[in-house]
Structures are given as C-alpha cells and as structure tokens.
Amino acid sequence: MSQPKHTQTFRHSLVAMAIASVVAMPAVAQEANADNAQASDDYKGLERIEVTARRRTESIQEVPVSVSSFSAGDLAEIGAEDITELQQRIPNTTLQVSRGTNSTLTAYIRGVGQQDPLWGFEPGVGIYIDDVYIARPQGAVLEVLDLERIEVLRGPQGTLYGKNTIGGALKYVTKELTGYDEFSVQGTVGTYGQKDLKVSGQTALSDSFFVGGALATLNRDGFGEFVNTGDENYNKELMTGRVSAKWLVSDDVSAKFMYDKTKDDSNSKGGYRLTSSQLTGQEPYQSVYDSNTAMPVDNLVETEGYSLTIDWDINENWAFKSVTAAREGYTMTNIDFDSTGAGALLVPADYEDEQTTQEFQLSYAKDRTTFVGGVYYYDGEACGIFGTVLPQLLGVGLTIDNGGCVDTKSTALYGQINYDMTDNFSFTVGGRYTEDEKSANVLRQTFLGVKFLDRSGSATLLSTNSDFSAEEKWTHFSPHASMRYRITDDTMVYGSYSNGFKSGGVDMRADATLNPDAVIPYDPEIVDTYEAGIKTEFWDDRIRLNAAWFLSNYSDMQVTVQRAVPAGVASQVLNAAEATVYGFEIEAVAAVTDSLNVTAMMGNVNAAFDSVRFFDPVAQETTDVSDIWSFANTPELVANLGFNQSLENEYGQWVWSGNMAYRSETQIFEVPSMLDMGGYSLFNTSLMWYSNDGNWSAGLHVKNIGNKVYRLAGYNFAAPRDANGNRTGPGLGGEDTIVGYYGDPRTVSLTVGYRF
Template sequence: MSQPKFRHSLLALAVASVVSMPAYAQQEAQSEENEAKALERIEVTARRKTESLQEVPVSVSSFSAGDLTDVGVEDITELQQRIPNATIQVSRGTNSTLTAYIRGVGQQDPLWGFEPGVGVYIDDVYMARPQGAVLEVFDLERIEVLRGPQGTLYGKNTIGGALKYVTKELTGYDELSIQGTVGSYNQRDIKISGQTAISDNLYVGAAVASLQRDGFGEYVNTGEDNYNKDLLTYRISAKWLINSDMDLKFSYDKTEDDSNAKGAYRLQTSAVTGQEPYDDVYNSNTAMPVDNLVETEGWSLIYNWDVNANWGFKSVTASREGYTNTNIDFNSTGEPIFMVPAIYEDEQFTQEFQLSYTNNRDFDFVGGVYFYDGEACGVFGTVLPMYLAALGGVTVDNGGCVDTDSLAFYGQGTYQMNDDWSLTLGGRYTKDEKEADVFRYTYLGVHYINDGSVGTPYDPAQVRAAYGDPFAVNSEFTSGGDWSRFSPHVAVNFQATDDVMLYASYSNGFKSGGVDMRADKSLNPTIDEPYDPEIVDTFEFGLKSELLDGRMRLNSAVFFSDYTDMQVTVQRVVEAGISSQVLNAGESTVKGFEVETVFAATDSLNFTAMLGYIDAEFDAVVYTEPATGETTDVTDAWSFQNTPELTYNIGFNQTFDLESGQIVWSGNYAYRDDVQMFEAASPLDQDSYGLLNTSVVWYSNSGQWSVGLHGKNLTDEEYRVGGYNFGPTFGDDAIVGYYGDPRTVSLSVGYKF
C-alpha cells in the first residue's frame, strides 16, 4: 500500500466553519457566485456506528477539530457555552478535576468512591474518575456530547449523558504540525503533533502539549501564584493493518498537572483575623504549601474485524490510573485554622467485546459485553492546629478504598419498517458489586497525611503504625453491596419529508449505589449502610430538520425525566465536627426543551443559536439530622445543583477572502441563568451572567500557516464555578468560592509541514 510522503491539510476549504453552537458544520468551498450554499453533512458515532447527525434520534452535539480551532477552545470546559442544559466546569481546587451535569444529572462531589453521572470517554474508553477529566484540546478529530441516559450502548454511569473525545485517526500520511500560543497572564503554550507510515501497513503517531500560564491572582501572604497553569500532556499511538479486514490500534496517553493548588476567595470577614474579602476574587491566603500534583495515564488496544459484508467484531481493552496529591486551605486566611491535605489514587481495567450486524437494507444491530474492574482509594486529613490549642491541635484522618466490579450485557437494533418509519429497541443489563473499607481517626496534635511518612496513607494499619493509636476511632468498617438492573430503550423515527425527521424515545438510566467514604459512625451510627442506586426514566420528543434548501439546520427536543433516589452528598457542621451523608433524595422531576440552529445567510456568513430551558424540582425529600435523628421535609427548601433554568448562545461566523488566504471572524455571547451550588441555598449561589467572546483567524492559501487572535470573556465577567459552604467552623467560617477565567487575549501561530 503506497503512501505519499506529505499531505498538506487544505484548511482553506474548511475556514467557513460554524463555531458558535454544537450542531456546527463546515460549509463547502466558496463558489464564484455570491449566494449561500447548503451546510455540509455532519457524521457522528453516537449509536456506535457512523451516521448523519440528522438521522440520529438522540440529542447530540458535535464539534470538529476545525470548529474548536476557529474559536481557540483550549479544554472541554469551554464547551459549556455551546451545549444546552449542560454544566461542564473545573471542580474547585485544581485545574484538572471535572464537574459535569447534563439536564440536571451529574455528580458535584469528586471524592473517591463517588461516581460521575456523565460518562467521559476517550476513544470508547470510559474514565471512571473526574480527576484528570478536564481534557485539553489537541490531536483531536471531534468531540460529541450526548444528552440524556445513554446506558444502552455505553458503559457505567451514563445516566445524564456522555462526552466522547475522539482522537485524530492514523492515516499513514506523513504529517507534522506545530502551534505556539502567547497570551494574557504570560500564557505560553506549544503543541506538536505528527504521524507517518513505518511500512505499508504500520502507522505511528505522537502528540505533545506544554501549557503554561502565570496566576490570575496570588496568595497575598506568600506571593505565590494562584490560578496558574503548569501542565504537560502527550499521546503516542500505532495502527497495524493486519489485512484488508482487520486492524489493531494501540494508544498511550499521560497528563501531568503541576499547577499550584487553587486558593479560594473568602466571601465573609474572618472572625479570627479580621481579614475582609479581597477586591480581587483570584487573591487568597494560605497556611499550607501550595504543592499540587494530578497525574493520569492510560493505554488502550482496539481491534476491529470486518468479518464479512454484514458482520463486524470489535474489542476494546484498556487500563487507566490516576494520582492526586493536593492541599486545600478551607479557611483561606493565612492562619492554620482549617486545612485539608488530600491524596486520591485510582486504577481501572475495562474490556468490551462488541458485535455489529447490518443487512444493508432495513436492519442493523450493535451488541456486546462490557467488564469493569476498578479500585479507588484516598485519604484526607482535617488539620486543625488552633482547635483545642491547649492539647496541640487536632487532626482527623479519613480514608479507605472501594473496589468495584461491573458486568454488563447490551444490545440495540434498528428496523426500517418502510421508507418513512423506523423502530429502535435496546437494553442493557448491568450488575455492579462494591466493597469499601473506611476509616476515620481523630488524633491529638497535628500531622499531614501526605508528607510521605506513611507508605500507603489510605491503609489504616499503616496510619496507626506511623501515628500510633488514635484519640478516637470515629469509623472503622467494611461495607458494600451489589446492585443490578435492566435498562431499556425504545425510539420511533418518522421521516416526514426528505429534510424533516421526527422522533420519540424512552430511555432508562441507572447509577449503582455505594458507600460514603467520609462516613463518621460516631455522628451517624447507620452511616456504614450503603446508599441506593439512582434511576432516571426519560421521555424525549425531537425534531431534526434542514430547511431553506439545506442552508438552515434546526434541531430541537422536548424531554421529561422522572428522577428516583437521586444521590445527594450533604455535609453539615455539627458540634463534634463535620457530618457527611449521601442521601437518596426521594422523587424529583426534570423537564425542559432544547433548540439548536445554524443558518447560512450567505456563502460567507453564518448565524448560530442555541437555547436550553430546564425545570428541575424535588417532589419529595426528607432530611434526617445525623446528630439528633430529627427529620425535616426539605422538598420546598432544596433545589437542583449546577442546573441553570435558562441557557442560550448566539453567534456568527464571517469569512473574508484575501489574496493570501482567508480570514474567519467569529463571535458569540453565552448566557447562563442563576445557579445554586448545593442542594440548599447559600451565599455561594451564582447570579445569571453572560460571556462575550470573539476570534479572528487567518488561514494561508497553501493550508500550511494559520494565525489566530482570540478574546474571551471580553467584559471581564466575574462568576463562581464552585466553593465550600461551612458556617461557623472551628472558631471561624469557611464560606469560600472558586471562579471562572477572567478576560484573556491570546495569539496562536500554527504551521503544518
């Protein structure tokens, strides 16, 4: 198989990309006539097969590499602006931990043992932990975001939706590209990627990115950077074409984030030091080292076999592991009042066998078996040097491990009943088994669990060996359980015209139960009992259409979800410390709608819009106070976390022809309604806000050079994305917030050999 030595990407054909909303598509090359042309077909793999976006009875948004390059998207959290009814944000104290919600379903707490409600996948490999899940955009083919339960075809815990990160395919062509970026706060990034063919049937590729930036603020009392970035990530891959029907692809990736731990902004004056909130929300104080390390790495082996014209077989074997070592000063005054050093460590192995069938006429099917084996461990110390100061302070160490085994069988088939009607039926049977070891010890005096003095700090025997017998044993137990469920899916499509498709679907989502790894039995004697699974039943009615001779794409959906036993993490300050519970929050209802559209007004001008509305409310919730056993009906007092009622995005994309190439000017305004950080109202709740962005990118006629100028959050909007809400705690309060990026401007220059 002969391969050319170089293939220059024809970027000039793709510069009219629509980049301000999820359903973007690249327009065809500009014609000599000054009239709009039809939007290009978008292909997705939402149903584990390649289909047109307009044929899939699923609410899905797709972003190509070109779409993201045009607006300078740096990581997946920026997609939040372009997806209706979604929250995709950095979680609290690091750059790399993800908080993801779709249609009100997600997981706010990144503690080990708690599982996300939105599944993140890299090339069909599920990432079980949110640490390291803020994926950087590089060496990318596309990103797909599926909204609503996706359990029929995807692995564990896609009860809210799935985010698919698809890396660039190895083609065997010789390619090499380099991009450098400088920007605000001394941003200095470099990305290099390339691939080649070693032989006619063996291709290799590699990509590396170094991302550096000074802090948006500083730790005022130490002078160190706050909200800085120091990250290195790389990927290597190889593809072997065994024969015309078989191929085998190996991939390995690693990310190391050495950015400082983020310091939080105090919202109230300290009762201990008198420190008032700073004028700059990115400034903080700390009584701890700002050392922070988040490492993730993984490998995968994907085997494809086209058995014959009808049958296909696929095997996905993968392993991933992660490590986090960080420090969080909850009080943020510079005095050692309430400090939390923490270590998280996890590893997972997954194996999926998939069988597909099509008769190339009226029926296709995808089914298989999925196995997951994972262990998540961790420990954090609540270090209180000034609490009971006469006794030298207090340290509470909380840690342990949870082992999870999951086995699932799934299948989904689509039957084309006639030219207009098709029926899809699917189901997934899942069985999860978990066993957790939990300890919580109270020591008099001060020590740091992550100072290296304990070999395995989440092993209670090693903790006791290092620090002796504790003053009090708050928890020391083993617990677990197993849960199983069959999750069905059914969808009906009606092709009303060649350009209009209507669909109705029902999907069931399931996330298994677990054990609260913060459990304190001295405060809550029944806390060692596992919490139950949460379940969502979602009905959706949608429309997918292409209007005005293909110049306008208009997709919309209306959905209704019955949410049962929602897992809500609740932490309360009590006289003896901080009490944690995971409540199965009764019954709740989520309903809303979504609209996405792109309109090619002329051959060089596109307008785009996205609108999401969601009404999420608890129908029946009773909260039990752990210290007293007193029950309270909080149905009317609680609200959904991280779920704004209204989101919208409007934008444009204009192309200008020059003798030297083309310029693409794009801009968008993204609005988010009021949002509540936790289940109960708090000072951390964020008012509505909007972000204004614009980009100007020049592409050379040769397709080799590109220069992009990107301005983000141009109005310098101040908005919170997370925080901690502990009232009077150990002599002071800990009501502190974390914030999204301020106004930034960056300049990128790229060259493709």
C-alpha cells in the same frame, strides 16, 4: 503530505439566542440575502455532520438522539483549550474545572452530575476517550490536542454506554492514523504569561503500519496570588502527550494501540473569602483571584492510560470490535478551606485509582436492519486518604483522618436493534443488563493535636469514628425504545424512552458515631426519561434547526451532603430524593450568506425535588426538605448567539467569529447560600487567518471581553447566623468559611501554527 486549503463551511458550534430569534431567522436570512449579491450557484448547503452516538457512523440529522458535535476545526476557530469551553455552546450542560485543581472535572447534563470528586463516588456524566470509559473526574478536563471531534450526548445513554451515563456522555475522539505524512506545530502566547506549545504528527513505517504522536506543554502565570506567601494562584503548569500505532493486519483486520499521559503540576487553588474572617478580621480582597494559605501550594495530578482496539470486518454484514484498556491516576493536593492563612480548616489529600476494562462488540447491517451488541467488563480500585485539620480548636488543635479503598467490578450485556419499516419510518429497541459489585473499607479517626498526612505534627488518638467494611451487589436492566419518522427529505421527528442507571456505593466519609446508618451502602439511582424532538433543514439547506423536549423522573436519587458539626464535618449520601426534571433544547445554524453564518442555542431545565428525606446529624432527626432544596449546577436557562464571517483575498482566508453566552442564576449546592451565582453573560471573539497554501495559520482570541467576574464553585461551612444574617457564633474550626472559586478573567492570546 500537503494539506488542502482551508475551506470555510458553516461551523456547527451551537450558539444560543432567544426562541423568537430562532423562529425569525428565516425571514432575517432572506432579507439579508436579498440585500446581497445572489448566492453562488455552486453552494451545497450546510456541511454534513457525522456522529457515532449509536456506535455507528450516522448523520447528526438522522440519529434520534440529542447530540452536539464539534470538529477540530470548530474548536481551533474559537481558540478552545479544553473541553470545559464547550459549556457555553451546549444546551443544559455544565462542564467546569472543580474547586481545587486545573484538571478535575465537574460535569452535569440536564441537572444530573456529581461535583464531589471523592474516590468511590460515581459521576453522572460518562467521559470516554476513543470508546474507553474514564471512571474518575481527576484528569478529566481533557485538553484539545490532536483531536478529530467531540460529541456530547444528552440524556441517559445506559443501553450502549452503560452505567453512570444517567445524565449523558461526552466522547473525545482522537485523530485517526491514516498513513499519510503529517506534521504540525502550534505556539501560543497570551496574557498572564501564557506560553503553550503543541506538536503532533504521524507517518507510515510500511504500507500496513502507521505511527503517530502528540505532545503539549501548557503554562500560564496565576490570575492572582496567595498574598501572605507570594505563591501564584490560578496558574497553569501542565504537560500532556499521546502516542499511537495502527497495524493493518489484513484487508479485514486492524489493530490500534494508544498510550496517553497527563501531568498537572499547577498550584492548588485558593478560594476567595466572601466574608470577613472571625479569626483575623481580614476583609475580602479586591481581586477574587487573591487568597491566603496556611499550607504548601504543592499539587500534583497524574493520569495515564493504555488501550488496544481490534476491528474485524467479518463479512459485508458483520463486524467485530474488541477494546482492551487500562488506566491509573494519582492526585496529591493541599486545600486551605478558610483561606485566611490562620489555618482554621485545612485539608491535605491523596487519591489513587486504577481501572481495567474490556469490551467485545458485534455489529450487523443489512438492508433495513442494523444491530449493535456486546459485553462489557470493568474492574477498578479507588483509594485515598484526607485529613480535616482544625488547628484552632481546644487550644492544641483537632485532626480527623479519613481513608479507605473501594473495589468495583461491573459486567454488562447489551444490545440494540434498529429496523426501517419503510423509507420514512423506523424504530429502535434495546437494553442493557448490568451487574455491579462493590466492596469497601473505611477508617475515620479523630486525634487531639495537629497531624498532616506526611506525619508532620503531633497528635494523640481520641476516638475511632468509623472502622468498617461493606459490600453490596446490584443488578439492573435498562431498556430503550425510540421511533423516527421522516416527514420530508429534510425533516425528521422522533420520540424515545430511556432508562438510566447510576451505580450505588459506600460513603467513604461515613462517620458512624454521628450517623450509624451511614455505614450502610447506598442504592443505585434510577431515571426514566421521555424525549420528543424534531430535526430539520430548510431554505435550500441553509438553515438547520434541531429541537427536543424531555421529561425525567428520578427515584432513589443520590445526594451527597456535608454539614459542619462541632467535631468536624458530617457526610452522608442520601437515596432519599425523588425528583422531576423537564425542559427543552433548541440548536440552530444558518448560512445567512455564503460567507456569513449565524449559530444559536437555547436550553431550559425545570428541576424540582418531589421529596427529600434528610437526616440532620445535629438534631438527630429526619425531615422532608424538598421545599428548601434545589438542583445544584443547573441554571434554568442557558443561551448562546454567535456568528462566523469569512473573507478571502490575496493574503489568504480570514475568519472572524464571536459569541455571547448566557447562564441564568445558578445554585452551587442543594441549599441556597451566599455562593449562589446570579445570571451573567460572557462575550468572546476570534480572528483566524489561513494561508493560501494551507500550511500556515494564526489566530487572535479574546475571551470574556467584558472581564466578567463569575463564580463556579465554592465551600460553604458558614458560621451560625440569626434571621437578619448576623453571625451569632464561631463556625467550623472557629472560622466563617464561605469561599468561592471563579472562572477565567479576560484573556487575550495569539496562536501561530504550521502544518504540512
């Protein structure tokens, strides 16, 4: 089926700038308009953005929720390859690739998240693919493929989206099957040997049965290398695909099946040493993408999932939905923590997980009342084993093996009702009752000698540090209430209260010999969030300005801590933190002229621990360290400013866009370290071309124009130091292990696509 000609509308990718710039925007826009020809009489204002943040379709300007939305067209124009590129365009949000692989996600919103991908730990930001919750961060760096839109909801979403959305939720909505014949192919070549191919399409096998699919192969050479072996570092070798089918059973009933699979064969990543080696004397390399390794660089992340969604329009007021899904994943990786090639601290790891979910949802809409409610069931198992191999200790080496499984069952009942008391005033109330049950087994053993998971090497059992089973059940009710008042047709103000719930669990690294209390399950984390906001459009609907202020109070906040001790690494998950977080968010878009658009975003977070009761495994005492600790992965200020200029001529339509993204100083872990990253800015630009017949497109994308070096994550097992920062002894495994992992350097890519 022929596609319509691409029509340029104001892209609502949210780009940041200073508050003064946002406030001054109307004056700037009016001046620019006066200098140009009078706007065309048929200009209709900014494009309407629809979201499903409250499990029903609404305009983004009407929903009393802090939400950002990006269409497939938005992402294509900036050349976005995966969801982590949205970090630049969303207030108070961190979406990054984790340390060791290309496809494990670290996600934080408003200071809440989880950067430890160990099995059994719960994320703080919920990831959803077409209403299916993704429980594990492995494979959660979702590629942009055959996509309808991405929505990011900020703040606790516990009523409609459930546990573990205490920071927010990201919804990845795939392209709908329509029954029309569609086909598209897109190829990309770029720097560092980038070669990508994406193919997608759909068709109707009958008037009531549609099928579709998409496949992508994404390949790139490394940004650097493992110098001592010649292997590539930061390369990409990934395949992902999806098939779907939709059956229109009747005028009122439809069923959609979907299967997806992703396989990431990229090398495990090597970290960049920030200090000289205590073992080899090696100084930091010139390139942050170069490393050394004493392990194979083999790495594999596989995920796949099935889902069946049934929609039934019972009558004109009532509708029913059933979402049945199953997912599983496998990860095998090797990480050389010290990155010297001498093998001071080596960690091989295998993870496996599987989950089954079922949701029944009932919705109602009539006159001034809308309702959404339902039941949700989750059954999952996550297992794993990893080794901490210290070849330099005691002359023959020391190995600590840690393994186990955690089973989770969760059942929830939820409901939310909205009532429009008048044409301008409405209120919403809702709640979710959750029952979580977990059972786990943990085995941690210490061996004299060097032993890897594949049983290579030779080692003798010295001690069993932990061998226990634990189980616990928690129940929680999460209420929500909000009010919305429309001051004018174009201006709405709102206020809300939300309660968030993040499940408790068992520390799968627990070492009972170092901390006997580590075997006790830790409790859920609870947050109460208050939010006030305004959403408005003005200047003939050429400017959209949305702003929100929030305050969150946390109790029993979970903090994962790892500390180097003579016998390895001591881990604990603390329910020891009380914290307060507050800040604001501004998102603005403006059609300066009919062809020039400006976008702006700013986010501010002030996050502080009120108290933290920390058990020191070395000193064997508990102290309050709230004056030392700070929130990880939470810059105080983020901002983004961008533009989008279109031009039409006889050759087609041209769209030039660019943005500047700023992030202030960011602390990588809860305590300050050499890994902490100072503030930095990234500059990107793209030039897109669309043919007049709408079939062909091409895009030239330049990212990180200034080739900025910026650190995203790392490992910090530093050697002891004196007050002047001088090393006073060997670190864990005899090495000073402070290594960083970095964002992409400057890249240039050319994409050509054909569709009909």
